[in-house]
Amino acid sequence: MAVQQRQWGTTPSISWTLPTEKEILQNEELTDELKRQGQYEALGETDKKQKLLIQLQKIAVEFVKHVCRTNNLPQSIINSAGGKIFTYGSYRLGAYAPGSDIDTLVVAPRHVSREDFFEHMPSILEKMLPAGAIEEMKPVPEAYVPIIKLMIFGTDIDLNFTRLAVPSVPFDLDVKDTNLLRGLDDRELRALNGPRVADELLELVPQKKTFRTALRAIKLWAQRRAVYGNIVGFPGGVAWGMLVARVCQLYPQATGSVIVMKFFRIIGRWNWPQPILLKESEDHPIQARVWNPRLYPTDKYHLMPIITPAYPAMCATHNIGPTTKKIIIHELERGGDITDKISFGRLQWRDLFTKHTYFTKDYKYYLSIISGSTSKDAQASWSGFVESKVRLLVQALEGQGTIGVARLFNKGFAREHRCKDEDERQSVLRGGMQYQAINVKTETTDNINDPIHNAVAQGNADARTSPNGSSEPVRDANEPHAFYTTTYYVGIELAQESTKKLDVSTESRDWREQQCRTANYEEGRNYLNIAATR
Numbered sequence: 408m409a410v411q412q413r414q415w416g417t418t419p420s421i422s423w424t425l426p427t428e429k430e431i432l433q434n435e436e437l438t439d440e441l442k443r444q445g446q447y448e449a450l451g452e453t454d455k456k457q458k459l460l461i462q463l464q465k466i467a468v469e470f471v472k473h474v475c476r477t478n479n480l481p482q483s484i485i486n487s488a489g490g491k492i493f494t495y496g497s498y499r500l501g502a503y504a505p506g507s508d509i510d511t512l513v514v515a516p517r518h519v520s521r522e523d524f525f526e527h528m529p530s531i532l533e534k535m536l537p538a539g540a541i542e543e544m545k546p547v548p549e550a551y552v553p554i555i556k557l558m559i560f561g562t563d564i565d566l567n568f569t570r571l572a573v574p575s576v577p578f579d580l581d582v583k584d585t586n587l588l589r590g591l592d593d594r595e596l597r598a599l600n601g602p603r604v605a606d607e608l609l610e611l612v613p614q615k616k617t618f619r620t621a622l623r624a625i626k627l628w629a630q631r632r633a634v635y636g637n638i639v640g641f642p643g644g645v646a647w648g649m650l651v652a653r654v655c656q657l658y659p660q661a662t663g664s665v666i667v668m669k670f671f672r673i674i675g676r677w678n679w680p681q682p683i684l685l686k687e688s689e690d691h692p693i694q695a696r697v698w699n700p701r702l703y704p705t706d707k708y709h710l711m712p713i714i715t716p717a718y719p720a721m722c723a724t725h726n727i728g729p730t731t732k733k734i735i736i737h738e739l740e741r742g743g744d745i746t747d748k749i750s751f752g753r754l755q756w757r758d759l760f761t762k763h764t765y766f767t768k769d770y771k772y773y774l775s776i777i778s779g780s781t782s783k784d785a786q787a788s789w790s791g792f793v794e795s796k797v798r799l800l801v802q803a804l805e806g807q808g809t810i811g812v813a814r815l816f817n818k819g820f821a822r823e824h825r826c827k828d829e830d831e832r833q834s835v836l837r838g839g840m841q842y843q844a845i846n847v848k849t850e851t852t853d854n855i856n857d858p859i860h861n862a863v864a865q866g867n868a869d870a871r872t873s874p875n876g877s878s879e880p881v882r883d884a885n886e887p888h889a890f891y892t893t894t895y896y897v898g899i900e901l902a903q904e905s906t907k908k909l910d911v912s913t914e915s916r917d918w919r920e921q922q923c924r925t926a927n928y929e930e931g932r933n934y935l936n937i938a939a940t941r
Contacts, residue, residue, distance in 0.1 A: 416656035434662035495601035508563030550862035569598035603717035613659035620663030640731035675739030695719035770898030790893035791863030825887035
């Protein structure tokens with residue numbers, strides 16, 4: 408039986424039909440499989456995070472009061488100043504896996520500055536949290552959105568900061584109120600955008616539980632198929648969330664399993680570049696720049712535009728290029744074929760989450776883009792810069808007539824080596840593994856989640872200043888010393904009409920020289936090489 412209700416989104420829903428018994432059973436099977444795949448954390452861990460956020464809220468209020476007292480403000484202002492912690496990202500959306508970090512934002516009134524945040528917040532955290540609770544604290548004041556990276560009681564916390572042009576921030580502040588955007592600079596707008604998008608998104612889906620089940624499944628699928636990561640040209644977590652939300656709007660009564668099945672066909676056959684919108688765009692007196700291809704020529708070149716619902720509307724997928732678009736659509740079609748078979752009982756949900764075959768069978772040729780540095784801090788900055796520029800190399804390769812597909816893998820591989828001299832470092836830069844440090848495992852950049860690397864990768868070159876200016880330890884010339892590398896891989900498929908052998912020497916040389924001419928590169932400390940492998 409269909410039940411007609413309100414319109415969700417920019418168009419009428421496709422179906423209001425209630426779930427069948429078969430669909431309810433399939434949803435239970437999907438949930439069970441997600442649990443087997445480790446996508447739900449234990450209740451005790453959830454409680455621990457909630458208690459930690461309560462403590463961080465108290466710390467935020469004390470931080471604001473402390474700054475007020477330091478600035479000798481009247482007691483009446485101190486008492487009413489407030490301060491609020493907001494969460495955003497996967498934690499706020501309720502679709503996070505065990506071990507995921509929590510994105511948090513400290514919102515303060517106008518008389519508290521970014522400089523105050525980095526000067527006073529670290530000591531207040533240490534004072535108000537139990538001894539030993541903080542396992543790691545790494546401030547990155549140069550990042551475009553200021554951040555303190557924390558590990559507290561085993562939980563990763565990204566603590567960001569912004570201030571509002573208001574005299575007080577009460578506990579019941581509604582971050583969706585667009586009037587709060589008045590008087591904010593670009594950094595402050597960008598910081599506030601995280602929780603605003605998350606809160607708007609949750610209000611725009613008919614059933615939050617259904618949305619969260621479907622989003623857990625789609626995020627796991629995207630990660631397993633290596634089509635996840637905004638910097639390298641794939642949708643990030645929030646973009647996948649907006650896609651899932653749009654399908655939820657079209658089927659308001661559906662179960663999570665039905666949303667997943669519909670997702671692959673609807674999004675895979677979407678009429679791009681028609682944008683994905685969760686609501687009609689809105690005007691506002693502050694007149695911030697919003698996504699509008701009729702006004703801004705650069706917006707016309709977005710191939711798969713997914714538009715954030717909170718003002719000012721932005722495109723969350725501006726990094727998608729021709730190759731990544733082709734790969735995404737291919738994977739969506741493949742996912743649709745699998746879920747069709749799941750629907751008829753010929754496959755099971757675990758078949759949807761099988762790992763990619765990028766390194767085992769997808770490509771005959773590979774390029775290894777290897778950045779290296781003589782200190783760990785310098786490598787965090789340098790590898791982030793290289794990551795932000797690898798897409799330019801891929802674009803150059805795609806323009807070469809002999810190459811049909813050049814696909815950048817969606818994460819880098821960080822390794823530590825022990826090298827005695829320059830010859831051994833050069834061997835490593837050619838792809839050699841014989842000097843890799845024993846008992847130091849290879850880690851992917853998403854698991855490391857280094858804040859300096861991330862800040863530079865997202866286009867903030869200022870974040871390189873601290874690490875590249877730091878001193879290096881004195882080394883014994885007779886002993887091997889640490890050499891840190893991060894490797895990105897590009898899989899290459901030759902054009903069908905090409906009969907020539909692969910030759911990318913010109914594109915590789917030109918791209919490398921461009922990066923080594925920038926201020927981010929320091930000779931003798933930073934290294935970069937491109938090696939071909941099969």
